Amino acid sequence: MLALSACAGNSHLSFLSPQGPVAATQRAHFVEMVSLLAIFVALPIFLLVPWIAWRYRYGAKSSRYAPRWGYSNVLEIAAWSGPVVIVVLLAVLVWRSTHALDPYRPIVSNAPPLRVLVIGYDWKWLFIYPDQGVASIGLLPLPVGRPVAMQLTSATVMQSLQIPALGGQIYAMGGMVTQLHLQADAPGRFMGENTMYNGDGFHQQRFTAVAMTPEAFDDWVKHSRSDGLTLDARTLKLIAQRTTPAQLMKALGQNAGVGNISFSRATYDIFSRIVMATMAGTTPSFKSDSGLPESPTKPVVDHASLSPAEQKP
DSSP states (O other), rough: HHHHHHHHEEEEETTTTTOOOHHHHHHHHHHHHHHEHHHHHHHHHHHHHHHHHHHTTTTTTOOOOOOOOOOOOOHHHHHHHHHHHHHOOOOHHHHHHHHTOOTTTTOOSSSSOOEEEEEEEEEEEEEEEETTTTTESEEEEEEEEEEEEEEEEEEOOOOEOOOOTTOOOOEEEETEEEEEOEEEEEEEEEEEESSSSTTGGGGGGGGEEEOOOOOHHHHHHHHHHHHHHOHHHHHHHHHHSSSOOHHHHHHOOOOOTTTEEEESSOOEEEEEEEEHHHHSSSSOOOGGEEEESOOOOOOSSSSGGTTTTTTTT
16 A cells, blocks of 8 residues: 555555556556465465464374384475476466566567667666657656667666666666667656666666656657757766756756756767777767767667567676
8 A cells, every 4th residue: 555655646666556668567466476376375374373372382183103104105295296387387477477578578569669778877867768769867758659679888887777667677888788668658757877886876766757648748849859959069978977867957046946957969879889889898978969960860779670688688
């Protein structure tokens, strides 16, 4: 009840109140596992412990004293059959759910996936929408009913991105690209965070994923293109510093009370350079403000061109 109480209103914090197909599958898996453990583990314990305490209580005439007892086929079978059944059932459920909840598995939909490039910094997330040419920090806008195909990397240490209400969790590692597929079924606001401790500002490395109508998403894109800060070499240098979102906004001359900031001129090239530079153990270099291309270039990983087997790391 305490967990569900946090799901009230328009802000969703847990997969127990799923807002997408991945989180709904996770909740179903959770209920299956809890039910299985309750029936085959907890229930026998709660029933047998009182019975054994009563059956073999001191002075009970129904019990038989057998100091030379050593083996019983019935007890041996009973002791091993229970764990065997539990392990088999758990293995079947885990095997099925592992494949169903594979973060690299694209969500089947008639709508084309929205590509989002995610870069983990200390202590903030940069979300790049290369096909729209915009980016954001502190806010992850998502169109309702459209799959989201994320590519993730880290510009610093290992980090972990999770949006519980939408389901899924994946690590972001320097010099590597991982994938995560999500979808929001209805408008709402969902908490997102880094679940891997990475320093003093760890507790502030959170963001808000906002599911909105396609029309509202298009309006946000247009607003970001026209009014967002230019994602140039100077801005990327400030983002790369070890600062919280509030400290970054202050450095960029923005109102820290807003909690998020939008950028224009965001491309695949930014993501690619950071991945390659981190892999080589160097600092990403952006020659000048004009050194960033104004149109999207080839992505590091093209989801559409990969088979399911090739999408594995």
